[in-house]
Amino acid sequence: MDNLDGLKARYLEGILAAADEAALEELRLAALGKKGEISLKMRELGQMSPEERQAAGPALNALKDEIDAALKARKAGLADAALNERLKAEWLDVTLPGRPRRMGTIHPVSQVMEELTAIFADMGFAVAEGPQVESDWYNFDALNIAPEHPARQEHDTFFMHRAPGDNRPPHVLRTHTSPVQVRAMLAQGAPIRVIAPGRVYRMDMDQTHTPMFHQVEGLAIDRDLSMANLKWVLEEFCRAFFEVDQVELRFRASHFPFTEPSAEVDIRCSWEGGQLKIGQGDSWMEILGSGMVHPHVLRSGGIDPDEWQGFAFGMGIDRIAMLKYGIPDLRAFFESDLRWLRNYGFAALDMPGLPGGLSR
Structure with missing residues (x-):
């Protein structure tokens, strides 16, 4: 060693x-x-x-x-x-701006859903949801839609398949969000104040119709509600949604199986230079249907029509989005065209507000 x-x-x-x-x-x-x-x-x-x-x-x-x-x-x-x-x-100039990255955008339908939800929430309406595949009873019978009504035919409604030998009425892709109103009444009772936004399905396809589209329906039930309350709610919604100081609505008598009396609602507007202006002009444009809830619908929801009454309304979310943001063709909403979405889409942080607030 x-x-x-x-x-x-x-x-x-x-x-x-x-x-x-x-x-x-x-x-x-x-x-x-x-x-x-x-x-x-x-x-x-x-x-x-x-x-x-x-x-x-x-x-x-x-x-x-x-x-x-x-x-x-x-x-x-x-x-x-x-x-x-x-x-x-090797060197890197850290003072150079970063490479731009494409940002996603919010679809106009999603944006408008958030806008109308915020507006109706300010008026005390909660959001109710329900299944998109509905039973025959919720979609038709509970809403006073008779067996011979055209909506119950195959040219208007998507019916689900039943196994051979099963004679029960087939389920359907809901044709409106009105079944959500019945479900909400059965779950919560009266008084109640809800809106029901969501997808609905009908056999239709053109520039202003698609087989799948979006609706929002509103329901308010109490002891002393009237058409006057309905008129105020719709006026305040239109004023806030279209961001105008004044609106004028026109109620025209109509017929819907689930309301009595029923009314279609027009809004005063003008088309000067091909541009829509809400709240002014000499033209009228239909935007929604409404009325007082039919006693049959109240009974279907487990509510006594001799003690309670209420109003309901419904409108197409896609259509009011077209009106507010100048979108010409409804079909473009569902074509998955990124160029269209970049043009009409909204930034992720562009949260809806309540312009001017709602009057009391």
Whole structure:
């Protein structure tokens, strides 16, 4: 075990002079590898007497640890030097603006849903939801729609398949969100004030109709509600939604199975220069249907029509979106054209508000 100091000095000098990691690895193998000089000396400990082993063992272990530490330190130093050389060759101007990334946009239908929800919430209406596949009873019978009504024919409604021998009325893709009103009445009772936005389905397709579209229906039930309350709610909604100070609505007598009396509602507007202006002009445009809830519908919802009464209304979300934002073709809403969505879409942080607030 002589000359350990000379062995140590030789390897430490070699490690310090190593120019790269390959040279460093050769030194590691020569000293600490399976057949390295220090490893071979460690094996000689077994041939020594206990006294010799007690003196030589600690010295060899100290030498091994020192050489190993020197190897690791030199390797780290070489890595740092290589990194510094790379940083000198490669550079990045962090003051340059970042590469632009295309941002997604909110679909106009989603935006308008949020807008009308905020407006009706300010008037005390909660949001109610229901299934899009409805039973025959909820979609038709509970709403006083007679068996011979055209809406119950295949040319107007999507009927679900029944297994052979199953004579129950088939389920349907809901043709309106009115079934949600019945479900809400059964779940909450009276008084109640809800809106029901969502998808509906009908067999129709042209510039202003699609097989799937969006509706919002409103329902309010209390002891003393009247058409006057309905008129106020609709006027306040139109004023807030179209962001105008004044609106004028015209109620025309109509017929809907689920309301009595029923009325279609027109709004005063003008089309000067091909541009729609709400609240002014000599033209009228139909925007929704409404009326007082039919007693049959109240009974279907578990509410006594001799004690309670209410009003309901419904409008197409897609259509009022077209009117507010100047979108000419309803079919474009559902064509998945990114160019169209980038043009008519909304920023993610463009949250709907209540322009001017609602009057009380």
